[in-house]
Amino acid sequence: MTLQSLWKQLHHRPHRSIRGLTLAEVLISVITAGIVIGGAGYGLAAITAANRTEDARAERRMEMSRALEFISDEVKTARGIARDPAGELAVQSPSFSLPSGAQLLLVINTSRASESIVYYLAPPPANSVLQGPQVLYRWGPAFDATGNYSNANTPTNWASRPLLDLVANTAGTGTCETTNQTQIPTNNADRRGLFICLDTDGDTQQGRLASLQLSSNINRVIGGNERLNLNTQAFARNSSSGSGGGGLPPGLLNPANNGDLTPPDDVSLRFQVLGGAIQCGTRDVPVTTNLEFTDPDGNRTTATINQNNPLNKDPGTVARVRVESISNLRQVNCGNNITISTGPNRPNSNNFRVLKNGDSIPNFIPFNNQASIDVFLRPILGADGRVRIRDNQLIYLFELGTTSQNSSAFDMQDNVVLVTVNPEQTQP
Known part of the structure; x- marks a missing residue:
C-alpha cells in the first residue's frame, strides 16, 4: 500500500460526534462547586472568628488580671478591709457618697491616706462609652508619676474613676467558706460580677486576707456570650499594732x-x-x-x-x-x-x-x-x-x-x- 492510498483511507474514516454536557450535569457541577467553596469559606470564617474570640479572651483576661493586681497592691499596703463596708463608710470615708444603684464592695483602711479607699460596682452612665452591664469603680487618692498618692490628705478632691468595664451582672460559681470567711455582699442573691471572701481573724471590724472573685463576659463572633472567671488573694500587710500592740497605745489616755x-x-x-x-x-x-x-x-x-x-x-x-x-x-x-x-x-x-x-x-x-x-x-x-x-x-x-x-x-x-x-x- 502506498502512502497515498493510506492517507485516503484515514481521510475518509467517519468522525465520532462530539457531545456536550447536559443541563443536569451542569447543575450538579455548579452545586458541587458551591458546596466545596461554601465549606471552605465557612471554615475560613470559623477560623477567623475563633482567632478573634481567642484574641478577645486573652485581652479580657489581661484586663481582669490588671484590675485584680491593682486592687491587690492597694490592699497589701492597707491596715485592713471593712467587714461591714456600709457600716463603716460614713466614719472611714465621710467625703464619699455612694451613687444610686451602686453596690459597695471594699472600704480599705490605709495609713497612707486620710480616709479609706472605696471600690464599688455600678451600671455605666447614660451615653457613656462604657458598656457594662457593670463597671468597677475606685474612689481614692490620685497617683503621681512615681506611683505614690499625690493628694492623700485632701479627700474632697478624690474622684470615682472606672477601673474595669464589662463586669458581669451576676457572680460566677465561686463561694465563700461560711465558717471561716465573711462574704461581701453577705447575701448570695446580691452578688454581681465581683464579690469578696474576707477571712475571719478575730477582728470584728476588719479583715486582712481577701479573696477577690471576678466575673466578666465576652461576645464571641460565633456562639454568643462567654463567661470568664478570675480570682486572686490579697493580704493587708500594714498592721495597726503601733508601739503598744493592737488598739490604743499605752498612755494615750492617761x-x-x-x-x-x-x-x-x-x-x-x-x-x-x-x-x-x-x-x-x-x-x-x-x-x-x-x-x-x-x-x-x-x-x-x-x-x-x-x-x-x-x-x-x-x-x-x-x-x-x-x-x-x-x-x-x-x-x-x-x-x-x-x-x-x-x-x-x-x-x-x-x-x-x-x-x-x-x-x-x-x-x-x-x-x-x-x-x-x-x-x-x-x-x-x-x-x-x-x-x-x-x-x-x-x-x-x-x-x-x-x-x-x-x-x-x-x-x-x-x-x-x-x-x-x-x-x-x-x-x-
Whole structure:
C-alpha cells in the first residue's frame, strides 16, 4: 500500500460526534462547586472568628488580671478591709457618697491616706462609652508619676474613676467558706460580677486576707456570650499594732490628763467631726471644734476642724492634744458661748465623754426632739447598742448647751468627734 492510498483511507474514516454536557450535569457541577467553596469559606470564617474570640479572651483576661493586681497592691499596703463596708463608710470615708444603684464592695483602711479607699460596682452612665452591664469603680487618692498618692490628705478632691468595664451582672460559681470567711455582699442573691471572701481573724471590724472573685463576659463572633472567671488573694500587710500592740497605745489616755491625748512619737492621728445637734429654741447653734497641739519642743498651735475637713498629724509631731468644743450662742443671740475642753483642772469636765470600742453610749433623752446620740453614731453602733469602732479609735461626746446635768438640755450629743490612731510602723 502506498502512502497515498493510506492517507485516503484515514481521510475518509467517519468522525465520532462530539457531545456536550447536559443541563443536569451542569447543575450538579455548579452545586458541587458551591458546596466545596461554601465549606471552605465557612471554615475560613470559623477560623477567623475563633482567632478573634481567642484574641478577645486573652485581652479580657489581661484586663481582669490588671484590675485584680491593682486592687491587690492597694490592699497589701492597707491596715485592713471593712467587714461591714456600709457600716463603716460614713466614719472611714465621710467625703464619699455612694451613687444610686451602686453596690459597695471594699472600704480599705490605709495609713497612707486620710480616709479609706472605696471600690464599688455600678451600671455605666447614660451615653457613656462604657458598656457594662457593670463597671468597677475606685474612689481614692490620685497617683503621681512615681506611683505614690499625690493628694492623700485632701479627700474632697478624690474622684470615682472606672477601673474595669464589662463586669458581669451576676457572680460566677465561686463561694465563700461560711465558717471561716465573711462574704461581701453577705447575701448570695446580691452578688454581681465581683464579690469578696474576707477571712475571719478575730477582728470584728476588719479583715486582712481577701479573696477577690471576678466575673466578666465576652461576645464571641460565633456562639454568643462567654463567661470568664478570675480570682486572686490579697493580704493587708500594714498592721495597726503601733508601739503598744493592737488598739490604743499605752498612755494615750492617761486618766490624770482628763481627756487630753499624749501619743507616742511613732503614731499618727486623724481627727474627724461626725456631727452633732444643738438648738436654742428653734434656732440651730453653730459649733466650733478646736484642737490644741503641743509639739515635742513645747510649742503650741491650734487648728479648727469640721465635718468636711478632717485633720491628720504625722508621727513625732505631737506630744499632747487638747480637744475643745464651743457652742456659738452669741451668733444666734442666745446668751454667752459655752466652751468645753479636755485637760486637767478644766471646768465642767462632766460635759464630755470618751468612748472606746465596746462601750455603751450614755442614756440621755435628746433636748427638744433633737436627734439622739445613736443617730450620729448609727454607722458604728452594733446590734447591742454598743460602740463598734476599731480598737485604735475613740469617740468624744460633748454637751454644749448647759453645764447642769439636771437640765433637760443635757443630752451629750451636741458635738461628736472621732479620733483614729494610725501607727506608722508596719509588719511584714
